[in-house]
Amino acid sequence: MDRQVERSQKLAATVLSVDELGILWKLCIDHFGDDKFVITRLIVKVSGERLTFESLDELSACADLPDQLYDYRLWTYKTIAHGISIHSVLGTPVVAATGPNVAWCAGAVDMVATFARNHGQWYSWFSSAPLFRLALGMGVLGLFVIQDTGVPVLTVLAQPTPAVAGWLAALSALSFLSAMRARAFPRLAIRVRERRGYIQKYVGELGLLFTVLSFVAAVISIYISLRPAH
Secondary structure, eight states: OOOOEEEEEEOOOEEEEHHHHHHHHHHHHHTTTTOSOOEEEEEEEETTEEEEESSHHHHHHOTTOOSEEOSEEEEEEEETTEEEEEEEETTEEEEEEEESSHHHHHHHHHHHHHHHHHTBOTTHHHHTSOHHHHHHHHHHHHHHHHHHTTSOHHHHHHSOOHHHHHHHHHHHHHHHHHHHHHHHSOSEEEEOSOOSSHHHHTHHHHHHHHHHHHHHHHHHHHHHHHSOOO
């Protein structure tokens, strides 16, 4: 009888340096024990190309890689049915292990999940938030409120009150953050080299700060507009 067990788990948002990737690489190999027939491959998609690296030396020797790699799979395996895969599914980082028994697979998943938590990004809680749906809901709700005033929507948007201006600023900031999240707040990435320039390095943090300030300004504007005149 041939038995195959599979276990998987979502991972915390993780951006690894090449050295940290090397540690994870070794952990996955060591989980197979003294088995000499273990293969590890790093499969990367860059600009429509599929690159496969079989060692960190190959990765370091590739000079034309971007600063960060976002679409990759780290696959350590003995056979197709016996291995550990770290990859992304619809933008969500996961670890999947297949093997002959539950203990081995559970141990592999727990090992990678613990490593990801220890190297997790501060924005892990935020990276999975439904920003697009929140922006869409905020936009639709705002339009309904404007329609209830009886004033044409285009007229209100052309000459916005402080409350409407605050709502537009918050909506724009939230939409911007949703569009840039995959690059500014990656959930699974390899940092090949440090980014140059302050803005390029901290674009995510600056975008989040802009969004928070826009929301604060929107709340203040709406509060002031709703206060009864004396």
